[in-house]
Amino acid sequence: MSNKNEIRGAGTPAGNRALDDTVGFHKLELSLSVARFPDGAQMRVEIPSVENPSAMAAVIEESDRLGVTVHRVSQGSGAMLLSEKELGEMAAMGADRGIEVSLFVGPREEFGTGGAVHASEGRSMSGHLRGLHQLRYALEDIHRALESGIRGFLVADLGLLEIVGELVAANQLPSDIVWKASAVLAPSNPVAFRMLAKLGASTINIPSDMTLMELCEVRAVAETPIDIYLEAPDSLGGMVRGHEVVETVLVAAPVYAKYGLRNARAVYPAGQHLSSDVVGNVREKVRRAAISIEWIKRSESDLVMSLAGAKGLGVPLR
Numbered sequence: 001m002s003n004k005n006e007i008r009g010a011g012t013p014a015g016n017r018a019l020d021d022t023v024g025f026h027k028l029e030l031s032l033s034v035a036r037f038p039d040g041a042q043m044r045v046e047i048p049s050v051e052n053p054s055a056m057a058a059v060i061e062e063s064d065r066l067g068v069t070v071h072r073v074s075q076g077s078g079a080m081l082l083s084e085k086e087l088g089e090m091a092a093m094g095a096d097r098g099i100e101v102s103l104f105v106g107p108r109e110e111f112g113t114g115g116a117v118h119a120s121e122g123r124s125m126s127g128h129l130r131g132l133h134q135l136r137y138a139l140e141d142i143h144r145a146l147e148s149g150i151r152g153f154l155v156a157d158l159g160l161l162e163i164v165g166e167l168v169a170a171n172q173l174p175s176d177i178v179w180k181a182s183a184v185l186a187p188s189n190p191v192a193f194r195m196l197a198k199l200g201a202s203t204i205n206i207p208s209d210m211t212l213m214e215l216c217e218v219r220a221v222a223e224t225p226i227d228i229y230l231e232a233p234d235s236l237g238g239m240v241r242g243h244e245v246v247e248t249v250l251v252a253a254p255v256y257a258k259y260g261l262r263n264a265r266a267v268y269p270a271g272q273h274l275s276s277d278v279v280g281n282v283r284e285k286v287r288r289a290a291i292s293i294e295w296i297k298r299s300e301s302d303l304v305m306s307l308a309g310a311k312g313l314g315v316p317l318r
Contacts, residue, residue, distance in 0.1 A: 030212055030216055030251065031251065032250050033216075033219050033250065033252055033253040035223040035254055036304075037254040037312055038311040038312040039306050039307070039310040039312065040304060041305055041306040041310065042249050042250075042253035042254055042255065042303055042304050042305070043245075043249045043257055043303055043304070043305045044071035044225075044254075044255070044256050044257070044305065044306045044310070045068065045070050045259070045289050045305075046070075046071065046072040046074060046227065046256045046257065046258045047059050047073050047258075047282055047285050047286060047289065048076070048229075048258055048259075048260055049233075049260070049267060049268075049270075049278070049282065049285075050074065050075055050282055051076065052075075052082065052086055052270065052278065053086050053089040053090050054279055055279055056089075056090050056093050056094075058282050058283050059282050059286055060097060060099075062282070062283045062286040063286050066286060066287065066290040068286055068289050068290045069305065069307070069308055070099055070289075070308075071099065071306055071313060072100040072102055072313065072314075073094075073100070073101055074102040074103075074152075074154060074180065074258075075103045075104055075154075076104050076154075076267075076268045076270075078103070078105065078108075078111075078141070078269065079104065079106050079141050079142075079145040080106025080137070080144075081106065081269050082103070084147075087103075087144075087148035088149070090150070090316070091148050091149035091150055091318075092149075092316070095315060095316045095317065097308060098307075098308035098309025098313070098315055100151070100152045100313040100314040100315055100316075101150055101151075101316050102152035102153060102154055102178065102314065103145055103150055103152065104153075104154040104182070105138045105141050105153055105157075105160065106137070106138070107134045107137040107138055108128065108134070108157070109126060109128045109130050110126035112130055112134065114130060126156075126184060127156025129159065135159065135163070138157070138160050139163070139164075142164070146173075146174070146177075148316075149316040149317040149318060150314075150316055151174070151177050151316055152314030152316075153177065153179060153180065154180045154181075154182045155180065155181060155201070156182035156184040156185055157185075158185070161179065161181065161196070161199045161200060162200075164177075164179060164200065165179075165199055165200030168200065176314070177202075177314060178202040178203065178312075178313070179200060179202045180202060180204075180205070180227065181196050181201040181203065181227075182205055183236060185204075185205070186204075186206050186207045187206060188210075189217070189218075190217045190220065191221070193218040193221060194221040194222050197221075197222040201224060202224070202225070202314075203224065203227050204225070204226060204227060205228070205229075205258075206218060207236075208228060208230075208232040208236055210228070212247060212248070212251050215228075215248065215251050215252040216251050216252075218252075219251065219253075223254075225312075226255050227255075228256070228257065228258060229241075229258045229260045230244070230245055230257050230258060230259060231262060231285075231288055232262065233260045233262065233266070234262055234263065235266065238262040239262075242289075242291060243292070245257055245292045245295055246295065246296055246299045246301050250301070257289070259285045259286070259288045259289040259292065260285065261284055261288065265281075267281065
């Protein structure tokens with residue numbers, strides 16, 4: 001866990017003292033994180049919105065060309081929109097290259113029949129699961145992908161996160177699954193971050209506009225790996241922070257550095273009608289990651305990046 005300096009001055013207001021007792025600190029100084037991935041590394045690279053086997057093949061080809069190690073690809077349309085053949089193809093590529101394949105659990109309000117989620121103030125419900133009906137389909141979606149060897153899933157519903165945690169504890173789901181808390185659940189404060197960690201999230205997406213101090217705050221309460229867009233899609237704010245990778249990793253390690261793409265066409269749910277956009281987007285994301293890694297080299301820092309297939313990755317099974 002990160003080093004932290006507690007500052008508890010005399011005369012602290014009672015409300016703030018209560019917060020101190022609840023959270024575990026009052027004020028932090030900017031500090032280096034000493035938490036690490038299981039292999040001792042501080043950083044891994046994630047390419048998001050890798051929607052199908054063609055996109056994953058493009059990621060692998062581009063990463064080889066540019067010399068980028070990609071540790072995880074994630075997908076947003078949902079495992080339910082991939083055929084069993086496609087699930088098997090992505091699992092095979094991940095197993096061959098030591099890459100985690102993290103698939104969004106398919107059903108959610110965003111794709112459902114309800115109208116509230118489409119209202120201007122209802123968009124925050126987009127990743128929720130409506131009723132037991134969608135919860136059942138979500139669990140079936142997980143089992144279906146597991147049969148193809150997938151061992152990584154994005155979860156965007158608190159109820160589902162609690163259920164899968166209980167199923168793992170009861171040995172009804174494999175213990176090697178990586179449960180990735182989606183950006184839809186992104187916690188903006190350390191207490192919310194700690195809650196997701198306690199519910200069993202293996203890695204946690206945080207808001208892409210968090211300051212270095214805010215990163216220190218969430219790191220101080222749990223060692224769960226942080227997923228952060230160093231370039232975010234427009235729908236998540238469009239931040240472009242790839243050049244800030246070194247200081248971000250130093251204070252927040254262990255970090256999955258995610259490279260989205262600003263000013264790109266939205267592709268969820270993806271299909272053949274959007275194939276050129278999906279493939280073009282992921283190629284540029286790998287390029288953005290390569291440029292970000294150049295900034296690491298320029299800094300002459302000693303950041304440690306995981307090797308492909310490192311311990312703790314949800315690499316698919318054959």
